[in-house]
Structures are given as structure tokens and as C-alpha cells.
Amino acid sequence: MDSPLKNEETGNDLGYVRQAGGGVPGAWAPVTQGTANGAFYLEGTNMQRTGVFLEERAPSVAENSYMVSPEFSMDEEGWHKPEGLDAPRYSYYGRVWSDAEGGPDRNETGPLYQWEGDQPIEGAKVYASVLSDEGIAEYKRLAIGDKPFREQAAATKNMIEDMRANGKEPILKTVGAETDAEGRYTIRMGEDVGNRMNDYTYIWAENDGKVLNSFSGFPTPVFQNVNGNAGENPNWGGAVGIPSYVGNRWYNINFAEVQADIANLDIVNYDSYLNPADLPEGINNLEPAKVKLTGALPFSGDSKIRWIGPDRKQIGDDCAVDTLADAANCSLAPEDFNKPGTYVAQLVNAYDVVVGQDSFIAVDKVRQNGEFEPQYKDATAPAGEKTTVDAPKDKDGKEIPEGTTFEPGGQVTDPEGNKVDKPEWITVNPDGSIVVKPPKDAKPGDYTIPVVVTYPDGSRETIEAKVTVEAPKDSDNDGLTDEKEKELGTDPNKADTDEDGINDGDEVNGSKNPFDKDGKKVEDGKPGAPTDPKKADTDGDGTNDGDEVNNKDKDGKDAPTNPNDPESKPAVPAEDPKDSDNDGLTDEKEKELGTDPNKADTDEDGINDGDEVNGSKN
Incomplete structure (x- = not known):
């Protein structure tokens, strides 16, 4: 199955957790087992009532899951045995493990934590959220529990987001707990949750900050009766369902992690339709049937590849594969498929369960x-x-x-x-x-x-x-393709057609212009309004576009003007006041005093007019 899969309505990931027949991913039940998980085999025809089951995962706590209340806490007291009146009330009890995917796990009751292959997960975190009274009222008003199951996750997410947008909190509280070395946990919710915990609960498990791909009684992020999916709950010691003690003590709420990224086995050079092995070529001219593994091997180890012939008997010995690359050592030699028929390569786990396979045919006629x-x-x-x-x-x-x-x-x-x-x-x-x-x-x-x-x-x-x-040709590397330049009428061999100091591409996309179409300054790094790449002075104000956008003030600081606005242009520096005779008085001042603006010493007394006025020589 392709991954990742998502619920388009919620954006949540979907995980592959089981199929029929067979209880967990990849561990298919042989057809000789009859009706395991409802599937059955019509000999010589097909398998019927097969199915693939997915779970939907909301974001993790670290990803600010919408299923978490602002009223969040961790229960640090650890696991308590769920027996007797001393067991805490208003609590959930259970276990988290990695399922070995084999043996009795392939029957219709689903994963069972009761045999040597399963491994408890220490340090996993299990979280429980319970609706508030306002959340329960809205849940009932929207009749979320009455909707088709496939619609409930989206309806739940929409309800939560809508209530929070209106200042209301739909989730009373969220409490988490960590598993011990045996994978056991206890979540003490507190007596304030009352009977709400029985009917409006969502519980999920995480490990290393990620929501587990797990088989559980909570296959989708919706609030439900604690035992609402009892038939899907992974069981401990063969017990079925999620029994409860009196006084709001719920136990056996388990999470069986299943390996969704199971290995994929592929016979790379032969198949059963497009590329069969042509026996008339002679076994000396045929190459071995080669096997490739991708994905991940079963965590239990001791995996092997086994070849099965047309007579349904094993060919040779099992070939051990400790890594994916080891599959290259498990080819089937041409002399072992020298008879017409179907040959099957199987990936078998430590418990002799087939978790992947592929096949090819050998044909006895030239094709x-x-x-x-x-x-x-x-x-x-x-x-x-x-x-x-x-x-x-x-x-x-x-x-x-x-x-x-x-x-x-x-x-x-x-x-x-x-x-x-x-x-x-x-x-x-x-x-x-x-x-x-x-x-x-x-x-x-x-x-x-x-x-x-x-x-x-x-x-x-x-x-x-x-x-x-x-990529389209851009001869002058100005950011415009030659075809685009032909369309615009610019020179495809000249980066700056109008020689205004801005490349054609920058003029077209406005990346060098700090002003938008309304003449307002744009934020740093954002483009402004385009200018004309064929016109050096787009606004006709007498200043080239490049000079406008690169203008500096008298202190050398950036002072761009708008190349698209003729009223916005660099200021012309004021000229110094005229002093024709260089006597320190401007011509205008000399006119005011009645002195001669063209004669430095009007009265010829040996002191310039300016010095006389300011007294510097007195």
C-alpha cells in the first residue's frame, strides 16, 4: 500500500493496521484456515471478503494536537495493578507492546499479547481526553455519534475548532501517563471527570513523540464510549473486550503497535505476465531469478526467504536475511526452475509466517x-x-x-x-x-x-x-526566456535592453523596485511594481529607472524614488549663493548694502567689503 495516506477532510495520517484474512499487516492467513477474519477462498477462483483496515492518527502532543485540552497534565504515579478496591477510581489501565505479527495474532480476535514474539514498549506515553459539559452538549447537538463512522473524525475536528474560535473549550482535560518496563500504564483522570469518562473519551498512544501505528479500540480521533470498539481492542491473555470495574475503573485498554512499513519482496528480472522465464532459451542462457527487498524487515529477526515450486513444495533450504541487502544472496538458480509453472519467493518471519511474497512463471515455448x-x-x-x-x-x-x-x-x-x-x-x-x-x-x-x-x-x-x-533558453541570463523576450520586444542577447541600469527580467518582475503600484514602499525582499524594460525612463521624469531606484541622499544613504511616478524624482542639489568678487559677501547682500558686487573693496581703503562688515580686520 502506498504511503503516506491521509484523510483529506481532516489532514490526518492514515495507518495500515490489519487485513482480512490475517490479523496484522503482512501476516496473511493461509487459505487452509478457512474463514479467518471473514475471508474465504474459492479453490481455483479467488479470495473473497478480503479487506485492508486503516486507523486515523491525529497530530501528536508535541505537534499541538487539537485533541488535547489546555488543561493538560501528566500522571507521574506510575502503573497500579487494576485489582481490588485500592485501585484508583476514575482511571484507565492498559498495556502497550510491539506486536510480532504471527502465530495466534492471525485469527479473528486480532493481536494477543500472550506469546514470546511480542515486546512491551517501555517509556511510551498514553493520553486520554474527556469532553467538557459544553463539548458534550455540542457533540449531541451535532449528532456526531449518529453520523456514518467515516464522517465522525472530520465532524469532531470541526466541532473542536469552531468552539475554540468562539471562546469555548470542548475538552475538559487531557491526562497522560508513561509505560513501565512491562509496557503497563495507569492514567488517573481525577474525580472531576465523573461519568463523562465512560462515554466521551478519546485515548491514544505515542512513542518517541509520534503517534503509534497501533491496533486499538480507538481507531480514529473521535470521542466515544470507552468500550465502543471492544471487538477491535487488542487483548491480554486471551481476554476479549474492555471490561470495567465498578466505580469508573477501566482496564485492558491496550495498544498493539504493528509494523506498517513491512518489507516488500520483488522478483526483479522475471514475473508472471510481462517477463516470464523462457525455458526454450536453455538454462545455460537464463539468469537466476533475483530477489530484492525494500521497506523494513520484521523486528523479531530470524527472517528468511523461501522458494516454492509449481508442486507447492519448498526448493532447497531457507536463505537467511538479516538485512535487506542479504536478499541478493537468495537468487533461484536456472536449474531449479527448469520445469514450466509458477515459482514463488516468500519472506518468512521468525514464527514461520509469510509476510511478503512474489512469483514468476517459467514457460516452455519461445515467445x-x-x-x-x-x-x-x-x-x-x-x-x-x-x-x-x-x-x-x-x-x-x-x-x-x-x-x-x-x-x-x-x-x-x-x-x-x-x-x-x-x-x-x-x-x-x-x-x-x-x-x-x-x-x-x-x-x-x-x-x-x-x-x-x-x-x-x-x-x-x-x-x-x-x-x-x-529549461527554456535565456541567452542573456536576464531571467527572461528568449521566447518571452521575443513576445515583449526586448533584446534576447542583451540583459539590459534600455540600458537604464536594471536587467530586463528585474524590470518585468519588479524585483529591483522598492515601490508597489500604489507608490507605497514594499517590505524588504518583496518585489515592487514592474517597469518598462524597453524604456530607460519609464515615467518620463528625466531620470533613468536605475538612477531612481539606486538614488542616494547627500549623506550616501539609500533614498530611492518611484520610477513609475513622474512627481517622484531625485532632488536637484541647491547651488551655493553667488559671490562674484569673492569678498565674502553674496551679490544679494552687496545689493542690500549698496556695495559693488563686482569689486571686492568698494571704497578702496585696503580692506575687503566682507572683512569690513564682519570686523575681522579691525
């Missing part, structure tokens, strides 16, 4: 997918342009049979190595040619396109085409 090997030539596709990739040719020069057809083969690998759905701009034609027209904003780099080839004899194989998308 065209083994005779021909079509190959595409690598192609380059400029973004924004249409490019046609020629149909593939056989690598040995053979003529590919008439009637061979081609079609898309699944997800495309993008330049970052991600598997993505085939982009709409890629078209695989029936004749094998591929038309690509990546948009201008397409991610540059190599795209690997799988193509399924179907031969006239019905045999098939998947081949790949590599297309390298090139």
Missing part, C-alpha cells in the same frame, strides 16, 4: 518478448516546445513484428527520482513513438517513461524511454 529487445534512443525536449521521440528499434537490428503495439506502462520517474503519474504532456502512441510537450515551468532533467510492448503472439514486456527536459 516474442524473449526474441526481440526494442530500445529507445535518448531524446532531449526543450520546455515549452513539442518534441517527437522515434519508435524504438531492436538492438540487434531485427524488424519488430508487424502488429506490435505500445502503450504507457505506469508511473514515470521524474528528475528527482520520484515515481509520479504520467504527466499529461507525455503521449505514448500505439506505433511506439512518444510525443512530449513539457510546459515552460516543467522541472528540467531526465524523465524515465515506461512503455509496455505487446507482440502479436500476446507476449509482453516493459521497456523505458529517457527524455531530458531542458
Whole structure:
């Protein structure tokens, strides 16, 4: 199953916790077990009533979960045995463990903490939230408990957020407790919760700050009766359900962590449809069937790969795999699949439970997918342009049979190595040619396109085409593509077409202009209004755009003016007052005094007019 999965209405993650048949991820019940978990097998036909079960996880406490009350505390008193009248009232009791995913856990009651493979989790944190009276009233008014179960999580989240937005707190309190070395916990809620804890509770477990992917009686973040999902509660010692003591003591509220990122086993070079093993080639010409493991091995250790032949008997000995890479040592030799039929590779855990498998067939007739090997030539596709990739040719020069057809083969690998759905701009034609027209904003780099080839004899194989998308050309590196410059009428070979001191791209996106379209200063790092890249002085005020945005005051500090406003331009420095005769008096002052502005010593007494006025020579 692909991951991560989310509930689009709440934004919460969904985790894979069980399937039918079989109790926990990957641990499938053999068909010989009949109706385990409701599934049954019609021999020679199919499995029916199979299902995959998910749990929904709200954010963790560290992520400020909306399911946590501002009235939050941790119970530091530790686990108390849930027996006798001395057991604290208004409390929850339970256990948290990592489930080994095998043995009796595959029956219809779900995980059972009663055999050697399970491992208690010490230091896990279990939290319980209980609705307030206002929250209960709103819960009832909205009839959340009467809605289809799939709608309750979104309705609960909406109720909480709406009440808080209106100054009301829907959750009375949240209390957490830590598990001991045996995975046991006790949460003492306090007597103020009263009977609310019985009917309006949500309980969840976390480890290392993350919500556990766990099998529990609280599979989704909603407030419910404590035993509302008793049938899904993981059980201790074979006990079923969530019994309660008198006086609001609830025990056996357990959380069985299940490994959702189970290993995926893949036979990489053969399969049962596209690439079978062609026995007529001779076992000396066939390569071994190779196995690859991804994901995570079962935590219990002692995993192995086992090969099963067409007669349903094991081939050779188990091959131990302590790491994913060890799978490379578990190939099946050609002499071991020299008879027609289906061959199965199984990943088996420490308890002899099959947790992953894949298969391939060996066929005894020559098929065209083994005779021909079509190959595409690598192609380059400029973004924004249409490019046609020629149909593939056989690598040995053979003529590919008439009637061979081609079609898309699944997800495309993008330049970052991600598997993505085939982009709409890629078209695989029936004749094998591929038309690509990546948009201008397409991610540059190599795209690997799988193509399924179907031969006239019905045999098939998947081949790949590599297309390298090139970013649109920008000859002058001004941030505008040549095509965009052609559209704008700017020079694609000149970064600053109008030579105003601002590159064309910066003018178009306004990144160098500190003023927005309304003439207001923009925040640092944000673009302003565009200017005209073909006009050095956009506003026609006599000052180039570059001079306006880069203007300094007399002290050398930034003092930009708006290049889009003719009324906003750098100030012209005032000229010094005129003193024609350099006597220290301005011409205007000399006119006021009646002295000669063109004669430094008007009365020719040997003292300049300015010195006489200020008395500096007296």
C-alpha cells in the first residue's frame, strides 16, 4: 500500500493496521484456515471478503494536537495493578507492546499479547481526553455519534475548532501517563471527570513523540464510549473486550503497535505476465531469478526467504536475511526452475509466517518478448516546445513484428527520482513513438517513461524511454526566456535592453523596485511594481529607472524614488549663493548694502567689503 495516506477532510495520517484474512499487516492467513477474519477462498477462483483496515492518527502532543485540552497534565504515579478496591477510581489501565505479527495474532480476535514474539514498549506515553459539559452538549447537538463512522473524525475536528474560535473549550482535560518496563500504564483522570469518562473519551498512544501505528479500540480521533470498539481492542491473555470495574475503573485498554512499513519482496528480472522465464532459451542462457527487498524487515529477526515450486513444495533450504541487502544472496538458480509453472519467493518471519511474497512463471515455448529487445534512443525536449521521440528499434537490428503495439506502462520517474503519474504532456502512441510537450515551468532533467510492448503472439514486456527536459533558453541570463523576450520586444542577447541600469527580467518582475503600484514602499525582499524594460525612463521624469531606484541622499544613504511616478524624482542639489568678487559677501547682500558686487573693496581703503562688515580686520 502506498504511503503516506491521509484523510483529506481532516489532514490526518492514515495507518495500515490489519487485513482480512490475517490479523496484522503482512501476516496473511493461509487459505487452509478457512474463514479467518471473514475471508474465504474459492479453490481455483479467488479470495473473497478480503479487506485492508486503516486507523486515523491525529497530530501528536508535541505537534499541538487539537485533541488535547489546555488543561493538560501528566500522571507521574506510575502503573497500579487494576485489582481490588485500592485501585484508583476514575482511571484507565492498559498495556502497550510491539506486536510480532504471527502465530495466534492471525485469527479473528486480532493481536494477543500472550506469546514470546511480542515486546512491551517501555517509556511510551498514553493520553486520554474527556469532553467538557459544553463539548458534550455540542457533540449531541451535532449528532456526531449518529453520523456514518467515516464522517465522525472530520465532524469532531470541526466541532473542536469552531468552539475554540468562539471562546469555548470542548475538552475538559487531557491526562497522560508513561509505560513501565512491562509496557503497563495507569492514567488517573481525577474525580472531576465523573461519568463523562465512560462515554466521551478519546485515548491514544505515542512513542518517541509520534503517534503509534497501533491496533486499538480507538481507531480514529473521535470521542466515544470507552468500550465502543471492544471487538477491535487488542487483548491480554486471551481476554476479549474492555471490561470495567465498578466505580469508573477501566482496564485492558491496550495498544498493539504493528509494523506498517513491512518489507516488500520483488522478483526483479522475471514475473508472471510481462517477463516470464523462457525455458526454450536453455538454462545455460537464463539468469537466476533475483530477489530484492525494500521497506523494513520484521523486528523479531530470524527472517528468511523461501522458494516454492509449481508442486507447492519448498526448493532447497531457507536463505537467511538479516538485512535487506542479504536478499541478493537468495537468487533461484536456472536449474531449479527448469520445469514450466509458477515459482514463488516468500519472506518468512521468525514464527514461520509469510509476510511478503512474489512469483514468476517459467514457460516452455519461445515467445516474442524473449526474441526481440526494442530500445529507445535518448531524446532531449526543450520546455515549452513539442518534441517527437522515434519508435524504438531492436538492438540487434531485427524488424519488430508487424502488429506490435505500445502503450504507457505506469508511473514515470521524474528528475528527482520520484515515481509520479504520467504527466499529461507525455503521449505514448500505439506505433511506439512518444510525443512530449513539457510546459515552460516543467522541472528540467531526465524523465524515465515506461512503455509496455505487446507482440502479436500476446507476449509482453516493459521497456523505458529517457527524455531530458531542458529549461527554456535565456541567452542573456536576464531571467527572461528568449521566447518571452521575443513576445515583449526586448533584446534576447542583451540583459539590459534600455540600458537604464536594471536587467530586463528585474524590470518585468519588479524585483529591483522598492515601490508597489500604489507608490507605497514594499517590505524588504518583496518585489515592487514592474517597469518598462524597453524604456530607460519609464515615467518620463528625466531620470533613468536605475538612477531612481539606486538614488542616494547627500549623506550616501539609500533614498530611492518611484520610477513609475513622474512627481517622484531625485532632488536637484541647491547651488551655493553667488559671490562674484569673492569678498565674502553674496551679490544679494552687496545689493542690500549698496556695495559693488563686482569689486571686492568698494571704497578702496585696503580692506575687503566682507572683512569690513564682519570686523575681522579691525
